[in-house]
Amino acid sequence: MLRLLTVVLLAGVALLGTVAPARAHNVLIGSDPEDGARLATAPEKITLTFDQAVRQGFAQITVTGPDGTRWEEGKTAVNGEKASVAVRPLGPAGEYVVGYRILSSDGHPVADTLKFTLTAPGPGTASQPATDPPPTAAPPSTPDLSAQAAEAAQNGGAGMAVVWIVGALVVLGGATVVALRRTRDREEAK
Amino acid sequence: MTAGGSGTAPEGSGTAPGEGGTAAEGTAPGGAGVATATGPGIGRTGGPEGAGALPAWGLVAGAVSAVLVATAFGAAEAVPGIALPGPLVEYGLPVLRVLLDLAAVAVVGLSFLPRLLGFDDPDRTEPVMRRARPLAVSFAWAWAVLALLTIVFLTAELNAGAVPTPGMVAEYVNEVGAGQGLLFSAACALAYAGIGLLAVRFGEKVPAELRIVIALFGLLPIPVTGHAVESVWHDPIMISMELHVLGAAAWTGGLAVIALLVARDRELLARVLPGFSRLATLALIVVGVSGLVNGLATMALTPGVALPGDLLSSEYGLLVLVKVALTALLVPLAAQIRFRLLPRIERREGTAVAGWAAAEVTVMGMAYGIAVALTTAQIPPA
Numbered sequence: 001m002l003r004l005l006t007v008v009l010l011a012g013v014a015l016l017g018t019v020a021p022a023r024a025h026n027v028l029i030g031s032d033p034e035d036g037a038r039l040a041t042a043p044e045k046i047t048l049t050f051d052q053a054v055r056q057g058f059a060q061i062t063v064t065g066p067d068g069t070r071w072e073e074g075k076t077a078v079n080g081e082k083a084s085v086a087v088r089p090l091g092p093a094g095e096y097v098v099g100y101r102i103l104s105s106d107g108h109p110v111a112d113t114l115k116f117t118l119t120a121p122g123p124g125t126a127s128q129p130a131t132d133p134p135p136t137a138a139p140p141s142t143p144d145l146s147a148q149a150a151e152a153a154q155n156g157g158a159g160m161a162v163v164w165i166v167g168a169l170v171v172l173g174g175a176t177v178v179a180l181r182r183t184r185d186r187e188e189a190k
Numbered sequence: 191m192t193a194g195g196s197g198t199a200p201e202g203s204g205t206a207p208g209e210g211g212t213a214a215e216g217t218a219p220g221g222a223g224v225a226t227a228t229g230p231g232i233g234r235t236g237g238p239e240g241a242g243a244l245p246a247w248g249l250v251a252g253a254v255s256a257v258l259v260a261t262a263f264g265a266a267e268a269v270p271g272i273a274l275p276g277p278l279v280e281y282g283l284p285v286l287r288v289l290l291d292l293a294a295v296a297v298v299g300l301s302f303l304p305r306l307l308g309f310d311d312p313d314r315t316e317p318v319m320r321r322a323r324p325l326a327v328s329f330a331w332a333w334a335v336l337a338l339l340t341i342v343f344l345t346a347e348l349n350a351g352a353v354p355t356p357g358m359v360a361e362y363v364n365e366v367g368a369g370q371g372l373l374f375s376a377a378c379a380l381a382y383a384g385i386g387l388l389a390v391r392f393g394e395k396v397p398a399e400l401r402i403v404i405a406l407f408g409l410l411p412i413p414v415t416g417h418a419v420e421s422v423w424h425d426p427i428m429i430s431m432e433l434h435v436l437g438a439a440a441w442t443g444g445l446a447v448i449a450l451l452v453a454r455d456r457e458l459l460a461r462v463l464p465g466f467s468r469l470a471t472l473a474l475i476v477v478g479v480s481g482l483v484n485g486l487a488t489m490a491l492t493p494g495v496a497l498p499g500d501l502l503s504s505e506y507g508l509l510v511l512v513k514v515a516l517t518a519l520l521v522p523l524a525a526q527i528r529f530r531l532l533p534r535i536e537r538r539e540g541t542a543v544a545g546w547a548a549a550e551v552t553v554m555g556m557a558y559g560i561a562v563a564l565t566t567a568q569i570p571p572a
Binding site: 025027029051055057058060062063064068070072097099100101103106107108109110111112113158159160161162163165166169172173176179180183184187 | 266267269270271272274320324327328331334335338344347348350355356357359360361364365366367368369380383387390391492493494565566568569570
């Protein structure tokens with residue numbers, strides 16, 4: 001038994017080298033502006049710094065004003081440990097909430113909020129956000145057709161693989177049920 | 191695919207080995223007769239399924255309730271402007287994860303069963319194994335399906351607000367280590383199901399060690415889906431984590447399977463339990479030490495955590511403390527079986543061992559539930 005466990009463990013250690021190793025949840029270690037900061041001039045950009053690299057492609061940062069208006073502009077950019085988003089010129093004075101959701105290097109999404117207060121009103125108006133679609137991970141509702149086709153071509157093969165795997169599993173599962181049932185019937189027939 | 195191929199093969203060529211099976215099984219019904227005659231009649235006659243399944247229900251109920259409470263306790267607060275996963279994903283994912291763990295635990299326990307029973311007295315052990323082998327195949331299937339479903343739910347969690355498409359699932363597996371780990375685990379489970387089906391047909395001619403190794407192999411990628419820490423201590427922590435997972439699965443699975451399948455037969459129980467008791471003592475030490483090392487090291491290496499104090503102020507620290515408490519609760523339960531019941535069991539006396547084992551397994555199930563919540567808990571204090 002002990003020898004068996006040793007073999008399993010050694011094999012496991014070898015395996016860990018090939019499977020991408022788990023890493024920790026990313027932890028926010030700093031931000032610009034800082035959480036709870038009181039600012040007289042509006043920031044042009046929100047930058048969040050984590051303790052380790054942020055995964056590309058899934059990061060979202062939002063800025064929500066005192067009246068619920070959204071102020072971030074464009075997509076969130078990821079550069080190593082830093083995720084940032086541009087901010088339109090802010091409007092009314094008051095408390096702004098920065099929300100974020102990033103994919104940790106260990107594969108878990110991490111979401112949280114921080115706040116800063118604008119002490120003097122800026123020139124921005126809230127008229128813009130209607131044209132500014134909220135950046136979500138979901139594909140936009142009216143995607144460009146050519147972009148959609150390109151995505152389908154890119155994902156089509158992999159997506160079909162998923163469908164094939166599910167189909168194969170259904171067939172194998174059915175076969176297993178039949179095999180188990182026949183064995184039982186034969187035993188009961190004895 | 192290869193796993194399934196080997197799984198269906200005996201069915202296709204079913205007629206030929208069928209004859210071999212007939213000879214082997216000819217002795218088995220006689221064995222069943224012996225077991226019923228000498229075994230304690232209570233287990234077999236009066237409502238055996240309801241009372242006999244108590245440890246299994248305890249395990250599942252403990253795990254699911256613990257994971258739901260822990261998930262509600264650690265529920266993410268709304269972030270303005272960002273779509274968070276809906277309640278189906280928020281609560282469904284941890285429940286799926288813990289059921290996946292339990293299916294794997296059942297497979298591991300059923301794999302160890304032939305080793306625990308020994309091969310010297312097939313007349314007595316074969317009836318138990320004839321119930322255990324199809325169960326192992328079913329649980330291996332449950333393991334594989336739950337692992338794949340978990341991948342779909344993880345994809346839905348990441349792409350909050352959208353229904354996952356096959357393309358998104360494929361992208362998730364491609365991008366995230368947890369997806370690859372679960373896929374590997376599902377493949378091991380399917381391979382196990384195939385080999386388990388061979389064992390259903392051919393009995394112990396299929397080596398028990400092979401099944402144990404494949405089952406344990408399928409467990410290895412599971413910690414990849416939790417978190418360890420990026421540092422020079424990464425590899426030692428991962429090894430400690432693997433020991434934790436393997437030890438817990440062998441302990442919980444072994445105890446649950448003995449309570450469910452062996453406890454009714456006093457003679458068999460008297461042969462099996464002393465050996466398992468030694469294994470359980472070893473497992474208690476390994477699981478306890480490795481768990482403490484993992485929990486404390488992960489916290490200590492996370493920036494912004496001041497250790498003794500943050501055990502109480504962070505979600506992760508509190509869950510670690512709950513697990514320590516549950517492990518401490520296991521000690522008297524295990525000691526009761528080891529020191530009070532075991533001498534009487536060895537004298538072939540009737541005992542309430544199934545009830546005590548059910549209590550112990552329920553606590554283990556709760557520990558599994560907390561473990562799942564721990565993999566996604568926030569480490570730094572809020």
